[in-house]
Amino acid sequence: MSKLVTLVLALALLGASTAATAATMSCFVDTPANDPFTPNRCFGVVPGRQFTTAVFRVDNLLPNAEVLWSDSRCDSSSATCAVTITAFVRKTMRATVLNPDNTWYKVSATALFENGQ
Numbered sequence: 021m022s023k024l025v026t027l028v029l030a031l032a033l034l035g036a037s038t039a040a041t042a043a044t045m046s047c048f049v050d051t052p053a054n055d056p057f058t059p060n061r062c063f064g065v066v067p068g069r070q071f072t073t074a075v076f077r078v079d080n081l082l083p084n085a086e087v088l089w090s091d092s093r094c095d096s097s098s099a100t101c102a103v104t105i106t107a108f109v110r111k112t113m114r115a116t117v118l119n120p121d122n123t124w125y126k127v128s129a130t131a132l133f134e135n136g137q
């Protein structure tokens with residue numbers, strides 16, 4: 021009986037851990053550097069530019085999942101979305117992820133860039 025309880029608890033923790041890692045969005049602000057994705061928020065400095073691109077990505081997306089982005093320029097069949105953002109104006113992207121097993125979750129990330137002026 022003790023082994024059964026331990027197994028059930030281990031599986032429950034594994035499931036909770038998997039769900040926690042799946043429910044994130046990362047982003048990067050496109051600069052002249054090699055920009056890595058960072059979870060939940062991203063920041064960049066692009067001197068002299070009024071506009072640049074922010075790229076958002078739903079992390080750990082299951083195959084055949086659908087992403088309902090908060091921005092209509094984004095494709096629901098893609099895990100990434102690139103949008104133009106304005107200097108000193110925060111852009112928060114939100115998405116609802118619909119998994120093929122009929123589960124869903126919401127994620128978001130915020131991008132900001134400054135132009136040095």
